[in-house]
Amino acid sequence: MGKRWKLVSMLLAAVGMAACLTSCTQADAAKAASMIHAYLPTVSGLANDAAGIAEGLDPAAAATLQAVNSKVQADLQVVETVSGAYAAAPSSSAWTSLGAAVDALVSDADQGLLTVLAIKNPTSQAQAKAALSAVDAAVHVLDGYLLTARTPVEVQAAATQRTVKVQSVVRYWSPKDWQRVEQAFNAPGDVLYAAEMRAGF
Numbered sequence: 001m002g003k004r005w006k007l008v009s010m011l012l013a014a015v016g017m018a019a020c021l022t023s024c025t026q027a028d029a030a031k032a033a034s035m036i037h038a039y040l041p042t043v044s045g046l047a048n049d050a051a052g053i054a055e056g057l058d059p060a061a062a063a064t065l066q067a068v069n070s071k072v073q074a075d076l077q078v079v080e081t082v083s084g085a086y087a088a089a090p091s092s093s094a095w096t097s098l099g100a101a102v103d104a105l106v107s108d109a110d111q112g113l114l115t116v117l118a119i120k121n122p123t124s125q126a127q128a129k130a131a132l133s134a135v136d137a138a139v140h141v142l143d144g145y146l147l148t149a150r151t152p153v154e155v156q157a158a159a160t161q162r163t164v165k166v167q168s169v170v171r172y173w174s175p176k177d178w179q180r181v182e183q184a185f186n187a188p189g190d191v192l193y194a195a196e197m198r199a200g201f
Contacts, residue, residue, distance in 0.1 A: 026090055028148065029086070029090065029095055029149040030086070030087065031148075031149070032148055033083045033086040033087050033095075033098060034087055036098070036102070036146065037083040037087055039141060039142060039145070039184065043135065043138040043139060043141075043142065047069055047135050048073075049131060050069045050131035050132060050135055051066065051070075053065070053127055053128070054128070056127070057121075057124040058121050058124050060121070064116055064128070065116055065119075065131065068108070068111070068112030068132065069131075069132070069135070072108050072109050075104050075108050078101045079098070079142070083098055086098050098146070099150065099154060099158065103158050103162065105139055106140065106142075106162065107161075107162055109132075109139040109140075110136060110166075110168070111164055112132055112136070113129070113132045113133055113135075113136045114164065114168065116132050133172050134174070134176070134177055136169055136172075136173070136177075137173045137177035137181055138177075140166070140181065141180070144181075
């Protein structure tokens with residue numbers, strides 16, 4: 001996918017960031033919050049699948065997967081609450097809360113995926129990686145929705161705070177994970193990757 005990434009590296013404007021450079025409105029933010037809220041059941045379903053997979057792993061691997069997945073599930077509950085709150089009563093404070101919640105979710109999902117790669121049992125590691133990569137890709141769909149309504153200052157602040165860069169995790173996404181991203185945006189999954197790379201993530 002490296003060649004395709006180079007071809008789409010200039011497509012950040014097409015994903016919505018350019019709109020926020022000139023005319024990002026509360027309507028844009030409300031749409032993003034609505035899309036995030038609507039996609040949450042998909043992400044939660046994948047996290048539930050990961051919890052089920054953990055039950056069949058060796059004890060050490062199961063504990064690792066359960067720990068990182070539980071953190072993601074807790075973050076998802078927060079995102080559900082704040083995205084619903086913003087949709088019901090848009091405000092700058094509610095938007096800030098939604099941004100912080102999604103940032104925390106992305107960071108925990110990214111770090112969780114890297115954590116399960118340290119599982120020593122090869123079979124358990126493969127299963128845990130497959131489960132968490134699916135969750136992580138879906139979480140980045142939520143992040144992509146948020147990017148369409150964030151201002152450049154908000155994007156810069158979020159990128160600075162994240163300790164895991166997107167290129168560190170996308171290499172572990174499966175073709176099915178990429179397909180999920182493509183279906184969500186009705187565009188090549190590489191576009192989301194390029195957008196986040198250009199934004200400094």
